[in-house]
Amino acid sequence: MDFEHVHAYDTQMQKLRDIKKETENIIESINLTSDKTVLEIGTGTGNFAIEAAKHCAKVIAIDVSSEMLKFAQHKTKMKGITNIEFHHTGFLTYEHHAGPLDAVVSQLVLHHLPDFWKFIALKRIFEMLKEGGKFYLRDTVYSFDIDNHKIFFDNLIDGVKHAAGVELANDIEIAIREEYTTLDWIMEGLLTRAGFSIDKADYSEGFMAVYVCTKVDR
Numbered sequence: 511m512d513f514e515h516v517h518a519y520d521t522q523m524q525k526l527r528d529i530k531k532e533t534e535n536i537i538e539s540i541n542l543t544s545d546k547t548v549l550e551i552g553t554g555t556g557n558f559a560i561e562a563a564k565h566c567a568k569v570i571a572i573d574v575s576s577e578m579l580k581f582a583q584h585k586t587k588m589k590g591i592t593n594i595e596f597h598h599t600g601f602l603t604y605e606h607h608a609g610p611l612d613a614v615v616s617q618l619v620l621h622h623l624p625d626f627w628k629f630i631a632l633k634r635i636f637e638m639l640k641e642g643g644k645f646y647l648r649d650t651v652y653s654f655d656i657d658n659h660k661i662f663f664d665n666l667i668d669g670v671k672h673a674a675g676v677e678l679a680n681d682i683e684i685a686i687r688e689e690y691t692t693l694d695w696i697m698e699g700l701l702t703r704a705g706f707s708i709d710k711a712d713y714s715e716g717f718m719a720v721y722v723c724t725k726v727d728r
Contacts, residue, residue, distance in 0.1 A: 529557045529558075530561075532617075532648075533557065533558050533562070536562075536646050537561070537562060537565055539644070539646055539710075539722045540612075540613040540615065540644040540646050541613075541644065542565050542566050542612075542613060543565070544565065544566060545567055546612035546613065547566065547567055547569075547570065547609075547611055547612055547613075548562055548569055548570070548612060548613040548615060549570045549572070549604075549606070549611050549613070549615070549638065550562070550570070550571045550616070551572055551600070551601055551604070551619065551635075552572070552574075552600075552616055552617060552618070552619030553572060553573045553578070553579070553582055553596075554575075554578050554582070555578060555581050555582050555585065556582025556583075556585050556594075558617065559571040559582065559586070560582075560585060560586055560591060563586075563593050564591075566593075566612075567593065568593050568594075568595065569595070570594075570595045570611075571595070571596050571597070572596070572598070572600065572604050573598070574598070574600040576598055579596050582596065583596055601619075601620070601623060601627075602623075602627065602631060602634070604634075606638045609640075610639060610640035610641075610643065611638050611640065611643055612639075612640060612643055613639075613644040613645070613646065614635050614639060614643070614644075614645045615646045616645075616646070616647050616648070616649070617647075618648060618649055618650065619649070620647065621649050621651075621689050621690055622689060623690060625692055625696060628692070628697075628700055629700050629703065632700055632701060632704035633704045633705070635704075636704050636706060640725070641725055642724060642726075643724070643725045644722065644723070644725075645706060645722075645725070646720075646722055647701075647719075647721040647723070648718075648719070649691075649697075649718075649719060650685075650689075650691040650719075651691065651692060651693070651694050651713070651717070651719035652691055652693050652694065652717055653693075653694040653713040653716055654716030654717070656693075662716060663686055666682065666686075666717065667679050667682055667683050667686075670682050691717070694711075698721075701721060701723055705726070706724065706725065706726075707723060707724045707725075707726045708721055708723050709722045709723060709724055710722040
């Protein structure tokens with residue numbers, strides 16, 4: 511994915527999502543304040559990292575896409591923000607060598623891992639956090655009646671096609687077929703077995719979930 515494609519993706523996301531509101535909700539959910547450090551896994555084009563950097567001491571933003579990182583760094587430089595640290599790495603390869611983190615945020619990337627590796631990733635996140643630290647996870651998670659899965663997926667693809675066009679609808683179809691979106695009860699099990707206390711679990715549209723979790727004493 512080159513710079514122009516990343517720019518087009520960023521523009522499309524700005525139209526499809528209320529990123530400002532999403533970011534405000536995350537900042538409130540993880541109690542982000544000026545003395546805290548937050549890790550964002552899967553920063554993409556940097557929208558959350560850039561906004562979060564205005565509210566905290568430091569953001570560590572990581573992504574497995576070098577082109578996404580270059581675009582995010584460009585946006586950060588243009589806005590004059592200096593407290594974001596970028597790394598080309600991911601869930602299973604990032605090594606945190608500083609003090610325990612106050613919060614970790616991940617949006618719409620964990621579904622790229624099969625459930626076994628999701629669990630390993632969640633355990634790694636747990637270990638990086640300080641006691642009482644927050645983990646905010648927003649990802650595709652299936653919570654619909656699986657007995658009607660064909661109807662659900664057909665309606666989902668058709669809805670995306672009408673709202674955002676054929677290209678994105680095709681991407682959704684590929685994601686359903688080839689990616690690793692898991693079920694709600696499995697995701698909750700993965701989080702709790704990794705050690706987290708789930709403060710909030712919100713499910714919407716049958717395929718989207720938000721979890722706000724806390725690292726608690728075992």
